[in-house]
Amino acid sequence: MLALGFFGWLIIGGLAGWIGSKIMGTDAQQGIVLNIVVGIIGGLLGGFLLKLFGVDVHGGGLIFSFLTCLLGAVILLFIVGKVTGRR
Template identity: 45%
Template sequence: MSLVEIIIWIFFGALAGWIASIITGKNKQMGAMENIVSGIAGAFLGGFILENFFSTDGFTGLNVYSFIVAILGAVVLIWLVGLFRGGRRRRR
């Protein structure tokens, strides 16, 4: 994997995390770094779930399908983190 591909994946991870934070209503509570981490980790989580529980490919390259998997995985990840935090909300 080249440096350019890594940068593209980080960008798409950040975008997927940002979209997931909007879907879950956590956008104002999450910063850029949390969006990047949740998007990248969400991509792995979404791919893992699809491959192990639904017997389908989770990662198919840099395309719309993989991007949607990353968003859905990030939504699940943000939801799980919210459960473990006990629903606490940060106030500003």
């Protein structure tokens, strides 16, 4: 199993949050800190949702972790957009 550590999660979270904001068209409104926060919260959300569908999220590796964070970030940005009324 891959142990990334604190800085590894910051990097993966930042990348996932940034790409997620590009996908959802919110990149101009976010800075690097918000991208990292969105990516990390997205990772928690994505991991939770994948576990609900029976996907083993432990030991998935670096690419699986990144894709989980990205999925969660996109879902999080979609929900925030709906709640705040933004496109």
